Amino acid sequence: MVLAPSDRADVAGAAVSCGLRPARGRATVIALWDPSVRPTAATVTATAAARRSRERAASCGLDAQAAGRVVRVLLPSDDAQAVAAIERLVAVGDGDPVVVVLAGAWGAPFLPLLERSAVVRADGSPATVAACAGMLARHGIEVVPVPVPTGPVARMLLRCGWTGRAQVRRPAVGEDGQALLLVLLALLVALILAAALGAVASAMGGREERQRTVDLAALAAADRMRADWPARAGVPATISVARFRARAADAARRSATANGLDDVEVRFPDTTDDDAGPLTVRVRAAGSTTVAGVALSQSVAATAELSPPAASLADAADGAEYHGRLARRDGKPMRPDVASAFDRMKAAAHRDGRTLVVVSGFRSNAEQARLFAANPNPRMVAPPGRSNHRLGIALDLGPSASYGWLAANGRRFGFTKPMSWEPWHWEYRPNPGSALEAGAPKRVGTGGTIPPWVPAAYRDAIRGASIRYSISAALLSAQLRQESGFDPRSVSSAGAEGIAQFMPGTAAAVGLRDPFDPRASIHAQARLMSGLLRRFGSVQLALAAYNAGEGAVARCNCIPPYPETRHYVAVIIAMMRGYDPSGGFADALAIRLVG
Amino acid sequence: MSPGERGQASVEVVAVVPLVLAAAIAIVVALQAHRAGEAAGLAAHAAGIARLQGRDPVEAARAAVPGLARDRLTIAVVGDRITVRVRAGGPRALVARFDARRQVRARPVGDR
Numbered sequence: 281m282v283l284a285p286s287d288r289a290d291v292a293g294a295a296v297s298c299g300l301r302p303a304r305g306r307a308t309v310i311a312l313w314d315p316s317v318r319p320t321a322a323t324v325t326a327t328a329a330a331r332r333s334r335e336r337a338a339s340c341g342l343d344a345q346a347a348g349r350v351v352r353v354l355l356p357s358d359d360a361q362a363v364a365a366i367e368r369l370v371a372v373g374d375g376d377p378v379v380v381v382l383a384g385a386w387g388a389p390f391l392p393l394l395e396r397s398a399v400v401r402a403d404g405s406p407a408t409v410a411a412c413a414g415m416l417a418r419h420g421i422e423v424v425p426v427p428v429p430t431g432p433v434a435r436m437l438l439r440c441g442w443t444g445r446a447q448v449r450r451p452a453v454g455e456d457g458q459a460l461l462l463v464l465l466a467l468l469v470a471l472i473l474a475a476a477l478g479a480v481a482s483a484m485g486g487r488e489e490r491q492r493t494v495d496l497a498a499l500a501a502a503d504r505m506r507a508d509w510p511a512r513a514g515v516p517a518t519i520s521v522a523r524f525r526a527r528a529a530d531a532a533r534r535s536a537t538a539n540g541l542d543d544v545e546v547r548f549p550d551t552t553d554d555d556a557g558p559l560t561v562r563v564r565a566a567g568s569t570t571v572a573g574v575a576l577s578q579s580v581a582a583t584a585e586l587s588p589p590a591a592s593l594a595d596a597a598d599g600a601e602y603h604g605r606l607a608r609r610d611g612k613p614m615r616p617d618v619a620s621a622f623d624r625m626k627a628a629a630h631r632d633g634r635t636l637v638v639v640s641g642f643r644s645n646a647e648q649a650r651l652f653a654a655n656p657n658p659r660m661v662a663p664p665g666r667s668n669h670r671l672g673i674a675l676d677l678g679p680s681a682s683y684g685w686l687a688a689n690g691r692r693f694g695f696t697k698p699m700s701w702e703p704w705h706w707e708y709r710p711n712p713g714s715a716l717e718a719g720a721p722k723r724v725g726t727g728g729t730i731p732p733w734v735p736a737a738y739r740d741a742i743r744g745a746s747i748r749y750s751i752s753a754a755l756l757s758a759q760l761r762q763e764s765g766f767d768p769r770s771v772s773s774a775g776a777e778g779i780a781q782f783m784p785g786t787a788a789a790v791g792l793r794d795p796f797d798p799r800a801s802i803h804a805q806a807r808l809m810s811g812l813l814r815r816f817g818s819v820q821l822a823l824a825a826y827n828a829g830e831g832a833v834a835r836c837n838c839i840p841p842y843p844e845t846r847h848y849v850a851v852i853i854a855m856m857r858g859y860d861p862s863g864g865f866a867d868a869l870a871i872r873l874v875g
Numbered sequence: 876m877s878p879g880e881r882g883q884a885s886v887e888v889v890a891v892v893p894l895v896l897a898a899a900i901a902i903v904v905a906l907q908a909h910r911a912g913e914a915a916g917l918a919a920h921a922a923g924i925a926r927l928q929g930r931d932p933v934e935a936a937r938a939a940v941p942g943l944a945r946d947r948l949t950i951a952v953v954g955d956r957i958t959v960r961v962r963a964g965g966p967r968a969l970v971a972r973f974d975a976r977r978q979v980r981a982r983p984v985g986d987r
Contacts, residue, residue, distance in 0.1 A: 485912075492920040496981050499927040507984035531984075538955070538980035871928055 281394055282381045282426060283412055284403035286314050289383035290352070292403040294438035295427045295448045297350055300377040307333040308350045308443070309376050311366055313390075314383035315357040324348070324440060333376050340368040348441025351376075359389040366393065394421055401426045425450075479571045490565055491580040493539040495873055498563040500535035501528040501546060502584035502871040505561065509586065509869060513556040513854035515733050515761070524557045532563050541565055549583070550843055556851045559843070560585040560874070583875040588820045588839055588849040602642060602672035612641035615672035618708040622675065625693040634685045639704065640676035643669035668698075673708045680704070696817075709817070731757050731859045735766050738779070741799045745806035754859035755819060756806055758852045759826070768798040780805035823849045904965065908973030911963040914940045914948070915975035919959040922950060923981035932957055955982035 284292035293310040300308050307330040326334070326346035333351045337344035342365055343354040353369065355362040370378055382390060394400055394416065402412040403426040413423035427448035429435040437446035505528045511518045519527075529546040536544040544565045548558035560583060567578035607619035614622070618641075626636045643651070648667045655661045668674040675695075677686060683703040690697060695706040730739050730753045738760070746753035763781040764770035771777050775784065778795035780802060787795045792804035812822035816833060824840060825833040827848040832840040839849055850869060918936035925935030936950045936959055947962040958978045963970035 489916065492916065492923075492979070495920065496923045496927070496979060499924060500981065503927050503983050535981065873924070 281397040281400045282379060282403065283386075283400060283423075284381055284383050284426065286316055286383045288403050289314055289381045291429065291435055291438045292401075292426045293352075293379050293381040294350060294441060294443050294446070295429060296401055297377070297379050298427065298438075298443045298446060298448050300379070302329070302349075302377050303375055305329050305332070306376050307346070309333060309337060309353055309369060309373060309378045310350050311353045311355050311369055311378055311380045312383060313355040313357075313362045313381065313386070316384065317354060326351075326441065330441070333373070336372050336374070336376070337369060340365060340372055342369070346441075348437075349443050350441040352441070355380075359387040363389045363393060391419065395419055397421070399424055476572055480576070484576075486569065487576075487578050487580060490541060490567070490578060491582070493536055493541045494544060494563045494565050494580050494582040496539055497532040497536040497541070497544055497546075498561055498582040498584035499871055499873060501532035501561040501563065502586055504528045504531035505557075505559070506586050506869045506871055509557075509850065510854050510857050513851045514857055515731065515855050517556075521555070521557045528561055532561065536563070536565070550847075556847060556854070559587075559846055559850055562875075581875075582873060584871055585846075585874050586850065586869040586871055588846065588853060588869055602670065606642060606672065609641070610638040612638040612675075613672070614638070614641040614675060615708075618673055618675065621694050621708050625690065625695065628689065628693070629682065629685055632685060632689075634682045635679065636682055636686075637678045638675055639678045640669065641674075642672040643667065645670055668707055675706050675708070676704045677706055678704060729753065729859055731855070733757075733761070738766060738798060738802065741802045745803045748803070749806040749810040751806050751809055751813070752819075752856070754856045755852070756802065756809070757859070758855035759805065759809070759823070760802070761855060762848060762852050768796055768801070820849050820853065823852055900969070904963075904969055904973065907963045907965050907970050908975070911961040911973060911975035912977075914943050915959050915961040915977040918943075918948060918950065918961070919957060919977035919979045922952075922957045922959060923979040926952070926957060926981045927983050929983060955980045957981060 282289075282292050282296050289312055290310075293312065297308040297310060302308050307327065324345070324347045327349050330346040330349055330351055334344045334346040337351055337353045342356075345352045353365075355365050366378070366380055380393065400412075400416060400421050400423050402409045402423050404412075406425075409423065409425050416423050427450055429438055430447040430449055434446040434448065437443075438448075505524065508519060508524050508527060512521070512524045525548055528548075532546045533544060536542070544563050547562045547564070548560065549562050550558040550560045562581060562583045564581040565579065568575050569578050570576070602615060605616060606613040607616040608614070609619050609622055622636075622638070629636045648662065648670060652661050661667075662669075680703075686695075686706065687697065687703070690706055694708050696709050697703065697706055699705055730742055734742060734757045742753050742756050742760070745751070746756060760766055760779055763776075764779045766779060768779040770779065770781065772781060776782060777784070777787070778801045779798045780795070782790075782792055782795045782801065782804065784795075786808070787793075787804065790804045790808050792800055795801055809822055809826060812825045812830065813819070815830070816822050816825060816837075820839060821833050821837070824838075824845050828840045828842055828845040832842075832845075839846060917939045921939035922932035922936035926932040932952055933950045936957075937945070937948060940948060940961075943961065947964070949960040951958045951960075956978055957980070958976065961975045963973040963975065
């Protein structure tokens with residue numbers, strides 16, 4: 281069923297018939313009820329099927345005309361007669377699809393027909409279709425728009441009844457157009473979302489750039505502090521804390537400006553009241569941006585710090601080699617003290633039924649260079665300047681049957697196996713990292729001397745403890761200066777007592793009866809440090825363990841992240857600088873970002 | 876679909892396919908440009924940090940973008956300027972304009 285204005289009834293009926301599929305040899309019958317139209321006798325071309333259908337329609341006494349692939353039938357003007365004619369058409373049609381077009385003010389007799397129809401199509405403007413839909417909705421009838429021809433040619437073809445060749449499209453109103461509308465709407469939403477996300481991403485990208493800039497600014501400040509640290513924490517200090525901070529802040533600002541950020545705030549968040557100065561610097565840049573009316577924070581901050589390196593000082597090879605007297609065992613050269621220790625170890629092995637043979641001992645850098653050239657694999661042969669054979673402390677031992685005994689007993693005699701994959705390579709390190717291992721001092725004229733700022737009253741005690749426990753006198757001196765300022769009556773707020781600031785429990789553990797006796801305290805300090813050096817293998821870790829406890833260092837095998845401990849270690853190695861060639865590490869402080 | 880609708884879909888597809896293709900290419904080029912910019916930023920940042928820490932900035936920059944082909948990343952260190960260039964991925968005719976360049980300025984104290 282089709283509802284259409286009189287002037288569009290022909291085309292509307294034909295357009296609807298485009299969607300029908302008559303059986304082979306059948307034709308669609310378009311029954312027009314339009315009281316304003318009179319029959320005409322025009323002759324048009326038609327298919328044979330259409331002509332046969334016209335004959336069937338004419339047999340019902342109706343005015344029928346075959347046109348193209350359809351048959352046009354003019355229904356009587358009277359409503360009731362028209363409904364009866366439609367019933368006859370359907371009955372005689374024997375399968376011909378029938379499209380009824382009502383082109384006028386139709387009456388109640390048509391209503392049952394409309395109600396029986398699955399779908400009623402309405403032609404006209406969207407408002408007209410909507411009005412029809414509203415009116416028929418009360419009767420439970422669904423109304424959809426009539427398809428429209430795609431252009432004048434399609435319209436002409438429809439008028440002539442050639443429905444198979446005309447192109448029609450669904451009108452853009454009603455449900456048929458909803459999908460397209462939804463797609464367009466979705467595209468629009470996607471575009472808006474993409475634009476918003478792009479703006480947010482751009483803002484975030486800008487924030488990331490700012491973060492990178494403050495990272496570099498914080499590191500630049502820390503680098504300045506690293507360079508200034510020996511001058512600040514050494515003895516005597518040659519720059520003030522204020523100047524130390526100002527130079528670092530200036531470095532941060534210059535770095536930020538060079539990288540495109542003009543306004544940064546520099547702070548030194550260390551809460552320690554240590555006189556030496558801060559080891560941590562924080563750089564912050566405030567700011568915000570607005571995206572689609574929403575304010576996004578662009579504030580960024582970075583924190584950098586100086587860290588004392590935890591590696592063994594012996595690992596900081598500078599290529600120096602041993603130039604002192606050499607002893608020989610099994611024909612191989614080695615340092616005399618190493619030879620003595622080897623003799624003791626060999627005797628013990630012999631008592632256990634084992635044999636020890638020295639396969640290789642001292643090797644000069646030149647010999648090492650030849651070996652490395654023959655086998656340039658750093659895992660197998662250390663590069664020249666890196667092998668500890670040059671120091672006269674490293675021995676390659678055999679035979680392989682003794683490796684197990686060495687692993688179990690080497691440490692008793694001061695030997696350690698630094699590389700797990702070389703069971704034959706042993707190094708004599710009774711106090712790793714502290715003793716002067718190379719014959720030539722790393723800095724001329726500073727052969728582990730007692731610094732001049734040590735009070736005369738304690739110089740002998742320090743010298744004696746240094747010799748007895750094979751510990752750098754400069755290390756003991758710097759530690760005492762940092763602990764108590766050489767005040768034997770000093771008592772800290774935490775209860776540490778004496779010149780070496782022993783807690784009562786620790787004093788008892790190392791057999792120190794009177795912490796206020798400076799000589800006894802200095803010897804106890806050296807004994808404790810000797811044990812810590814053996815255990816941790818580096819001056820920095822031993823100092824950290826002295827300050828923070830062995831457990832805290834052992835848990836991470838690092839300097840614990842306590843500001844006080846980091847300061848303690850950094851200050852002491854700065855004070856050792858210039859007096860102990862194996863401990864002048866203040867200018868080797870590492871800088872890193874910590875937040 | 877009526878016989879009259881036949882062919883309509885083809886016409887629509889013919890009209891839409893170039894648009895879809897153009898949009899897809901634009902999206903791919905935009906993504907490649909974004910990736911190049913990100914990589915250049917990361918590499919420049921890593922190089923700047925490495926320089927201040929006394930490490931090799933070129934090595935650090937390459938390590939910061941391990942998925943990037945070696946020939947697409949160029950690092951130049953001149954004075955305190957570290958310039959990182961990243962070639963955008965894809966056909967050069969399309970993406971050459973979107974190659975990324977980032978520069979940071981970093982030099983440790985005493986390295987003059």
